[in-house]
Amino acid sequence: MRVLSAKQQGIIDFIHRFLVDNGYPPTVRDIQSGCGISSTSVVDYHLRILEKDGYIRRHPEVSRGIELLTRSVTSLSRVQVPVIGQIAAGEPIPVPTPDTWDVTAAAETIEVTPDLTQGRGGVYALKVKGSSMVDALINDGDIVLMQYVNVVENGEMAAVWLRAEKEATLKKVYVEPESIRLQPANSQMSPVYAEPGNVEIQGRVIAVIRQLV
Amino acid sequence: MRVLSAKQQGIIDFIHRFLVDNGYPPTVRDIQSGCGISSTSVVDYHLRILEKDGYIRRHPEVSRGIELLTRSVTSLSRVQVPVIGQIAAGEPIPVPTPDTWDVTAAAETIEVTPDLTQGRGGVYALKVKGSSMVDALINDGDIVLMQYVNVVENGEMAAVWLRAEKEATLKKVYVEPESIRLQPANSQMSPVYAEPGNVEIQGRVIAVIRQLV
DNA sequence: AGACTTATAGAACAGGTGTTCGCCTTGGTC
DNA sequence: GACCAAGGCGAACACCTGTTCTATAAGTCT
Numbered sequence: 001m002r003v004l005s006a007k008q009q010g011i012i013d014f015i016h017r018f019l020v021d022n023g024y025p026p027t028v029r030d031i032q033s034g035c036g037i038s039s040t041s042v043v044d045y046h047l048r049i050l051e052k053d054g055y056i057r058r059h060p061e062v063s064r065g066i067e068l069l070t071r072s073v074t075s076l077s078r079v080q081v082p083v084i085g086q087i088a089a090g091e092p093i094p095v096p097t098p099d100t101w102d103v104t105a106a107a108e109t110i111e112v113t114p115d116l117t118q119g120r121g122g123v124y125a126l127k128v129k130g131s132s133m134v135d136a137l138i139n140d141g142d143i144v145l146m147q148y149v150n151v152v153e154n155g156e157m158a159a160v161w162l163r164a165e166k167e168a169t170l171k172k173v174y175v176e177p178e179s180i181r182l183q184p185a186n187s188q189m190s191p192v193y194a195e196p197g198n199v200e201i202q203g204r205v206i207a208v209i210r211q212l213v
Numbered sequence: 214m215r216v217l218s219a220k221q222q223g224i225i226d227f228i229h230r231f232l233v234d235n236g237y238p239p240t241v242r243d244i245q246s247g248c249g250i251s252s253t254s255v256v257d258y259h260l261r262i263l264e265k266d267g268y269i270r271r272h273p274e275v276s277r278g279i280e281l282l283t284r285s286v287t288s289l290s291r292v293q294v295p296v297i298g299q300i301a302a303g304e305p306i307p308v309p310t311p312d313t314w315d316v317t318a319a320a321e322t323i324e325v326t327p328d329l330t331q332g333r334g335g336v337y338a339l340k341v342k343g344s345s346m347v348d349a350l351i352n353d354g355d356i357v358l359m360q361y362v363n364v365v366e367n368g369e370m371a372a373v374w375l376r377a378e379k380e381a382t383l384k385k386v387y388v389e390p391e392s393i394r395l396q397p398a399n400s401q402m403s404p405v406y407a408e409p410g411n412v413e414i415q416g417r418v419i420a421v422i423r424q425l426v
Numbered sequence: 427a428g429a430c431t432t433a434t435a436g437a438a439c440a441g442g443t444g445t446t447c448g449c450c451t452t453g454g455t456c
Numbered sequence: 457g458a459c460c461a462a463g464g465c466g467a468a469c470a471c472c473t474g475t476t477c478t479a480t481a482a483g484t485c486t
Binding site: 022023024025027057059062063064065066067068116131134137138139156157185186188205206207208209210211212 | 235236237238240270272275276277278279280281329347350351352369370398399400401418419420421422423424425
């Protein structure tokens with residue numbers, strides 16, 4: 001990739017801005033007026049160069065057929081994760097149902113980049129209510145990204161429902177000969193041991209997002 | 214939002230798929246053939262409904278002037294945040310310099326959606342080393358999204374360098390008459406009081422991302 | 427049965443839009 | 457000066473595309 005002239009850089013910037021503002025790419029004439037260029041053929045000229053250099057992809061004969069490559073090859077492949085409910089100490093943990101999967105119908109969704117979910121399926125999100133999970137280093141208001149599984153590997157963090165206590169918690173799960181060890185993420189705190197029959201794995205925690213301010 | 218008919222759901226899905234594949238929205242006639250509809254007016258009819266119900270935004274008289282709303286208004290803009298270093302108890306906190314801002318030059322970047330940075334400028338990221346910040350509910354390996362500021366509002370979480378102790382920590386900062394109170398995020402833990410001259414604010418924490426598994 | 431809503435069909439219009447063509451200007455090289 | 461490449465200009469063409477109009481059929485309510 002060679003270095004771009006000021007005008008070419010300006011065109012790239014304009015296309016990007018236009019795309020963000022409108023949700024669709026500009027026409028040649030949009031670029032013309034937006035960048036103060038006096039002829040459509042000049043725009044075409046620069047677009048050819050930008051395509052040759054790999055900054056955009058043009059779809060011939062297609063109106064607005066300009067694809068921005070530099071700022072978004074994968075840009076549209078972002079993942080919409082439905083927020084299906086909240087997780088609190090004394091409440092049952094919401095479990096996704098076929099209905100809640102429909103992202104377009106979900107009341108609330110968060111948008112994450114695929115590197116967080118790593119292409120995993122069955123991902124949903126829960127909002128943490130209350131500060132009962134500080135021992136998992138998770139605070140009130142945090143968002144927990146979950147994957148729907150019924151078994152977890154030793155040492156993975158999971159959303160656990162304790163039947164007898166009627167309590168939801170997030171703990172690292174270790175299966176041991178006699179019982180199941182539930183280890184807080186904060187290594188200074190001591191583990192809890194539970195009977196296998198008392199433990200219901202409701203999903204695996206794959207990420208935690210805390211937004212402040 | 215009412216429930217959509219199968220055909221309307223199909224149109225939404227098609228627009229989304231088209232957008233992912235091509236980088237620009239479909240025309241009415243693209244939707245027509247893509248969804249097996251026999252007239253452009255029928256497409257128009259359904260698009261009106263979808264707009265009324267808030268699923269899309271149409272830009273009148275604009276070719277391909279269809280914006281998908283349900284799957285991310287701001288969908289095209291993602292933010293590249295440079296990871297400029299790590300934060301550990303006994304090390305000075307890295308501060309961004311003009312060089313480190315250049316996202317293309319940064320050794321490592323993470324990609325986040327704009328709702329995390331909320332359009333703020335001067336955002337960078339630090340990787341947390343060691344578990345000295347568990348009282349801030351932040352663990353080894355977490356990624357802290359920072360904004361470069363020298364002063365913070367009362368109660369905001371900040372990266373603080375304690376000159377005398379030569380120690381970096383993340384605390385909620387409260388300016389009080391006599392001293393500065395540094396409050397751990399975990400409300401069960403007691404605050405630290407520091408002389409104003411001993412405290413160096415290195416940035417504001419705007420989000421924490423923890424990726425497990 | 428009649429009135430009304432929902433959904434569909436086909437065609438046509440007017441303006442939007444990518445593309446091309448010929449010509450011009452500037453600056454550097456031989 | 458002659459030549460050439462890069463960049464610019466304006467107009468014109470032909471197709472693309474949103475929109476509108478009219479007509480039809482099925483279902484629903486009164």
